[in-house]
Amino acid sequence: MKPQDILQECLERLEQGESLETVLARYPTQRDELAPLVALATQVRQAAPSFNESAKSRVRYQVYGAARVRAVPRAHPAWQTWLARVASSVLMVMVLGASALVATAESAPGKPLFPARALFNEARAQRIADPRAALELHLQNAEERLEDVRIRYQRHQLNEAAIFWMVGATENLMVTVENHPYVLDHALLARIRRLILTERALLRDLIKNAPVERARRNAETLYQLSATWEPLLNRGLGR
Amino acid sequence: MDASSSEATLIQQAQQGDAKAFGQLYERYADRVYRYLAFRLRDAMEAEDLTAETFIRVLQHLPHYRPHGTPWGAWLFRIAHNVLIDHWRHSTRHQPLALENGATVENGTAARALHHVLTRADLERGIAQLTDLQQQAITLRFIAGCSIAETAYVMQRSEQAVKDLQHKALIALRKSLER
Numbered sequence: 001m002k003p004q005d006i007l008q009e010c011l012e013r014l015e016q017g018e019s020l021e022t023v024l025a026r027y028p029t030q031r032d033e034l035a036p037l038v039a040l041a042t043q044v045r046q047a048a049p050s051f052n053e054s055a056k057s058r059v060r061y062q063v064y065g066a067a068r069v070r071a072v073p074r075a076h077p078a079w080q081t082w083l084a085r086v087a088s089s090v091l092m093v094m095v096l097g098a099s100a101l102v103a104t105a106e107s108a109p110g111k112p113l114f115p116a117r118a119l120f121n122e123a124r125a126q127r128i129a130d131p132r133a134a135l136e137l138h139l140q141n142a143e144e145r146l147e148d149v150r151i152r153y154q155r156h157q158l159n160e161a162a163i164f165w166m167v168g169a170t171e172n173l174m175v176t177v178e179n180h181p182y183v184l185d186h187a188l189l190a191r192i193r194r195l196i197l198t199e200r201a202l203l204r205d206l207i208k209n210a211p212v213e214r215a216r217r218n219a220e221t222l223y224q225l226s227a228t229w230e231p232l233l234n235r236g237l238g239r
Numbered sequence: 240m241d242a243s244s245s246e247a248t249l250i251q252q253a254q255q256g257d258a259k260a261f262g263q264l265y266e267r268y269a270d271r272v273y274r275y276l277a278f279r280l281r282d283a284m285e286a287e288d289l290t291a292e293t294f295i296r297v298l299q300h301l302p303h304y305r306p307h308g309t310p311w312g313a314w315l316f317r318i319a320h321n322v323l324i325d326h327w328r329h330s331t332r333h334q335p336l337a338l339e340n341g342a343t344v345e346n347g348t349a350a351r352a353l354h355h356v357l358t359r360a361d362l363e364r365g366i367a368q369l370t371d372l373q374q375q376a377i378t379l380r381f382i383a384g385c386s387i388a389e390t391a392y393v394m395q396r397s398e399q400a401v402k403d404l405q406h407k408a409l410i411a412l413r414k415s416l417e418r
Contacts, residue, residue, distance in 0.1 A: 004406035051273035067258035
């Protein structure tokens with residue numbers, strides 16, 4: 001019998017509940033070679049990271065959500081639309097005043113006038129009747145909001161409102177995805193997936209590095225909300 | 240009803256769209272999948288995300304799973320492995336796992352057989368010295384608790400090759416820790 005087969009036999013016996021001494025006693029001639037390897041395997045097992053309860057319940061929420069949307073079409077949860085509704089009401093008021101800013105150089109992500117232009121574009125997206133065009137504009141808005149947050153974060157100029165607006169823009173996008181899944185194609189899908197991935201990574205980073213506890217908690221709440229985006233996307237594709 | 244037949248029933252129910260049955264499969268495997276991903280990623284939050292991604296991908300591919308072909312655990316860990324590879328393809332950042340550097344693993348008979356108590360940081364450093372295949376084998380076998388057959392399926396190698404890898408990995412790890 002080869003040493004690697006003997007080692008495996010020892011490990012199996014340990015897994016079945018035999019004590020180390022009993023297992024090693026079965027192989028007296030190989031004992032000296034086997035003992036440290038079996039011991040090491042046991043130590044590696046004990047070094048396994050644990051899945052803490054709060055992390056497990058966050059993942060459970062995502063996975064169960066995905067399983068439910070696959071099984072039964074569901075009503076749109078209230079929390080998913082509140083950001084969109086609030087944004088929509090505010091945006092309508094801002095439209096006229098902001099329209100003059102659209103083309104200025106100072107309205108790119110990270111620039112002082114960006115929030116006003118973003119509000120204008122978000123209001124415009126809400127009023128577009130063609131679902132494909134609306135989805136594309138929502139996606140562009142969400143990408144710009146994300147870019148704005150990323151730039152501000154790098155410059156240490158990030159404020160919580162910018163983070164809320166970023167998540168709100170992606171929420172608007174996902175509501176459109178859910179209502180009009182048939183307009184998705186592979187190119188849009190890839191962009192949305194990339195957006196979700198990057199935005200969630202940024203939120204994770206904020207959770208880790210937020211300067212104050214309140215900001216960390218807010219980022220954590222938004223991170224949890226963002227957990228349903230991927231399942232929504234999958235449902236949109238009918239998977 | 241034994242464990243494997245009840246698992247087969249759960250899989251069948253999940254394939255028919257029973258969310259509750261899928262939830263039970265999640266509860267059975269979530270810890271092991273997370274441990275595997277967290278140990279390889281060395282980042283708890285990324286591991287959390289990829290655990291969710293794994294189960295969502297399992298859900299997507301569930302209609303294609305054939306109960307009489309590959310064992311469920313092996314199939315699931317193959318998906319977790321692919322999720323990890325995809326993640327690494329799109330990411331250049333590797334961070335050390337946030338384990339307490341001074342934390343020691345249990346000091347039982349096994350530890351005495353190794354003549355000294357190792358810290359988790361020792362083990363991490365030692366495992367990081369192994370080849371990627373050896374790391375995969377060690378993580379799947381001892382962290383995720385996969386059987387030799389499951390590990391062989393995930394790594395797309397023969398069972399004998401996995402036993403060889405496991406043996407060589409432990410020898411290399413021992414040498415690395417003794418340095």
